[in-house]
Amino acid sequence: MKKSTFVLLSLALSVAVFTYGQRRKKNVEEKTTVEIAQSPKLVVGIVVDQMRYDYLTRFWNHYEEGGFKRLVNDGFNCKNNHFNYAPTSTGPGHASVYSGTTPATHGIIGNNWYDKKSGEEVYCAGDDSYESVGTTSDAGKMSPHRMLTTTITDQLRLHTQQKGKVIAMSIKDRGAVLPGGHTANAAYWFEGAETGNWITSSYYMDALPQWVNDFNASDAAEAYKKPWTTLKPINTYVESGLDANVYEGIFNGATTTAFPHDLPSIWDANDQFELLRRTPFGNSILADFALAALEGEDLGADTITDFLAISFSSTDYVGHFFGVNSKEIQDTYLRLDQDLARIFTALDEKVGKGEYTVFLTADHAAINVPAYLAYQKIPAGYLDMGGMQQEFNEFLQYKYGTTDIVKNISNNQIFLDHKILTNLDIDLDDAEEDIAKELLTYEAINQVYTGHQMWTNEYTEGMPYILQNGYNQKRSGDILFVQRPGFIFSSGRTGSTHGSPMIYDTHAPLLFYGKGIRQGSTVNKTEIPDIAPTIAALLGIAFPNGNTGMPIGEVLE
Structure with missing residues (x-):
């Protein structure tokens, strides 16, 4: 056999083997199982x-x-x-x-x-x-x-x-x-x-x-x-x-x-x-x-x-x-x-x-x-909830003639008595806004949002976004307030807290x-x-x- 013929045959055989290998590799890859989920014990x-x-x-x-x-x-x-x-x-x-x-x-x-x-x-x-x-x-x-x-x-x-x-x-x-x-x-x-x-x-x-x-x-x-x-x-x-x-x-x-x-x-x-x-x-x-x-x-x-x-x-x-x-x-x-x-x-x-x-x-x-x-000269401290409550009650008495329109204050929320508001012919949204404006005048309070705002807006960032994610329409209060950064509502001066x-x-x-x-x-x-x-x-x-x-x-x- 001539040398040139031998080289051509060897080359053809190499190509065939390479092609077969590539096809086989492709088929193997095509048959690889995809893991759809993990199953830890x-x-x-x-x-x-x-x-x-x-x-x-x-x-x-x-x-x-x-x-x-x-x-x-x-x-x-x-x-x-x-x-x-x-x-x-x-x-x-x-x-x-x-x-x-x-x-x-x-x-x-x-x-x-x-x-x-x-x-x-x-x-x-x-x-x-x-x-x-x-x-x-x-x-x-x-x-x-x-x-x-x-x-x-x-x-x-x-x-x-x-x-x-x-x-x-x-x-x-x-x-x-x-x-x-x-x-x-x-x-x-x-x-x-x-x-x-x-x-x-x-x-x-x-x-x-x-x-x-x-x-x-x-x-x-x-x-x-x-x-x-x-x-x-x-x-x-x-x-x-x-x-x-x-x-x-x-x-x-x-x-x-x-x-x-x-x-x-x-x-x-x-x-x-x-x-x-x-x-x-x-x-x-x-x-x-x-x-x-x-x-x-x-x-x-x-x-x-x-x-x-x-x-x-x-x-x-x-x-x-x-x-x-x-x-x-x-x-x-x-x-x-x-x-x-x-x-x-x-x-x-x-x-x-x-x-x-x-x-x-x-x-x-x-x-x-x-x-x-x-003590480290960082703005921080304690908020006088009792003093704020007294001032707030004075506002309610002056504005509405009664403190009974507020049923509860807890978890930085104010719950209003909707029946009393109706009997007094006071619009809920107006009451929420008036009370929110009053709260903003207190040094202890940094931000205030109303239930009406939580219902009618969709917040995507910042403080209102965080508050809205915590606001449940059936269970939460009518006004939400946030204290000053670094300040907490507490009568004690020891230990840490959260919320x-x-x-x-x-x-x-x-x-x-x-x-x-x-x-x-x-x-x-x-x-x-x-x-x-x-x-x-x-x-x-x-x-x-x-x-x-x-x-x-x-x-x-």
Whole structure:
């Protein structure tokens, strides 16, 4: 065979082989299966009560690798995450995280609020139509009946034909009831007081399961009746203020606000197990209970996704009592970091690495102690609600001849008596506007909006946008007011609080980790109602039925 012929044949054969390879590669690519949804064996939703975003950065060098750092380094960090409504408090926070919407839709407009139908104050999770389970007190008379929408946990139950388990737990009852949704298998909360037991409501069951009875009988809570000393040498807590100062609360029976806190010696003076709420040990006993639930409920044991909702409440109690700049709050977060690591290690062992998905966020953030801010020459302080009420009553008497047109003032809202206004031949819109103008003359008040404005406008940014998202047409008041930045309504001068639409109350962490989650971060703005649809998109299930949030595409693989 001539050399040239051989070369031509070799070239033709090469082209044929290359073409066949390309066609085969194309066919293989065409047959590649598209993954339409992720199926983690378990989703773990973690809410840290009153957690500011800057607790991540402020205490970063003290955290160990298995807790917060694991979530941030191996997961996705939404650095510019905010609540897009007010009031920023526990009930609305948990409802919004899990329902994918705001109080305007889900109806939980506060921890407590004035009910316009009954004329009485109601509690967001209270329900006298059910009985306590696990206690003889009324502490278990709870249900989610005031929440008007479904939650991501409800949607998981519906999607799996009730086969996916949902277990919710918290030191606070509302921190368990609202995340569990309407269809949870169980929601548990800590009774405290003399028992230190975990209890529930007959809404979920008639009797506690054996693993809960065993946990209560083990006296696990009793192990935390011990002195509260700092986890690390206190002189290394340079990220916080002085240990003994005038900006912190003091336990009953104690003589100082400083470490160590001798819990056994002040146990009875502080209602026994109730004392654990205002220490990091409240978080630790919850972590213990969560680990018991993993075993007792056999969560994440099969291919049908389960959901474990955990809400750490002691961070809120400590923040309210000692303030966000205290060494107590720093120690609480360093100990919470260890509790998170314990939970993640157990998840690795029981469910399997890469087989579960976690999100961590807060139900609100918090302001620094206004007295401390004022000492640092920052505009801040306390508003005299009593004095403002007196001046307001004088206005009502002069303008309308009676104070009876106001039925209630709560949650920075004024509820008017529409029947009395009608009898006096006073137009509701006119009354709202006149009262709003009066309130704006008070030094304590920074902004005022009327119910008429909430009804007739659609706000897309700024303060009115936040207020409108918190305004429920059937449940909210007729006038909404906002105090000055840096100021709070309080008679005390110690501890931190929350509830306002200000950025110090709205900026909260949002971390995702685990199966189906990308590694990275974003400074693009995200909002609390985005969490539920993001998890729904990950699982490939229906969004909660009142959802107004948007899936965070950057988070998902």
